[in-house]
Amino acid sequence: xxxxxxxxxxxxxxxxxxxxxxxxxxxxxxxxxxxxxxxxxxxxxxxxxxxxxxxxxxxxxxxxxxxxxxxxxxxxxxxxxxxxxxxxxxxxxxxxxxxxxxxxxxxxxxxxxxxxxxxxxxxxxxxxxxxxxxxxxxxxxxxxxxxxxxxxxxxxxxxxxxxxxxxxxxxxxxxxxxx
Numbered sequence: 017x018x019x020x021x022x023x024x025x026x027x028x029x030x031x032x033x034x035x036x037x038x039x040x041x042x043x044x045x046x047x048x049x050x051x052x053x054x055x056x057x058x059x060x061x062x063x064x065x066x067x068x069x070x071x072x073x074x075x076x077x078x079x080x081x082x083x084x085x086x087x088x089x090x091x092x093x094x095x096x097x098x099x100x101x102x103x104x105x106x107x108x109x110x111x112x113x114x115x116x117x118x119x120x121x122x123x124x125x126x127x128x129x130x131x132x133x134x135x136x137x138x139x140x141x142x143x144x145x146x147x148x149x150x151x152x153x154x155x156x157x158x159x160x161x162x163x164x165x166x167x168x169x170x171x172x173x174x175x176x177x178x179x180x181x182x183x184x185x186x187x188x189x190x191x192x193x194x195x
Contacts, residue, residue: 033148103127103166108177108190119193122172128192129164130179135187142180145192147173170194 020028032038062075106120108130120126128143135141143165145154153175158165177190 033150105129105164106192107131108192110188110190118191119195120170122194123169125169126167127164128158128167128177130158130177130188130190132160132179135179136181138181140182141187142182142184144178144180145170146176146178148175150176 032042101124103125104120105127106118106129108118108128110131111118130143132141137160139160141158141160143156143158144152145167146152153170154167156165156167158179172194175192175194177192178186179188179190180186
């Protein structure tokens with residue numbers, strides 16, 4: 017939350033790497049905050065769209081229609097012999113916690129586009145993907161002039177995408193949930 021010193025933050029983060037109970041409580045807190053944020057955004061959208069309209073569909077109707085279409089597609093589309101599919105674009109935003117909001121499907125090639133707002137203006141950065149233990153999984157170069165960096169598919173797990181200056185200074189870290 018940005019209220020502790022750097023040493024306190026380091027101690028808490030190290031503890032979270034090993035304590036499953038605290039990890040679960042943190043995930044629950046992050047999930048609750050995300051749900052509240054999404055509900056608030058939906059409420060604001062509903063208020064804006066309801067102004068000036070006399071009649072409107074029930075708020076649950078579009079959700080029901082999307083779910084019905086999704087189920088129909090699952091039943092009709094054969095699941096065997098499919099290719100993994102097109103590249104999945106993922107816009108990474110830095111967040112505290114388990115990185116809710118930065119997610120992608122497992123096994124699909126990804127186009128990662130990190131938010132570089134506020135970072136030093138360099139033409140390129142070193143990009144590193146690590147697992148929960150901090151072990152490197154993938155590495156590459158992110159060129160600011162391009163629109164992201166392609167990454168081969170990852171297995172389902174929680175990862176951290178780190179952006180470094182070419183000299184090695186860590187600039188930012190993003191959570192990435194692969195499902």
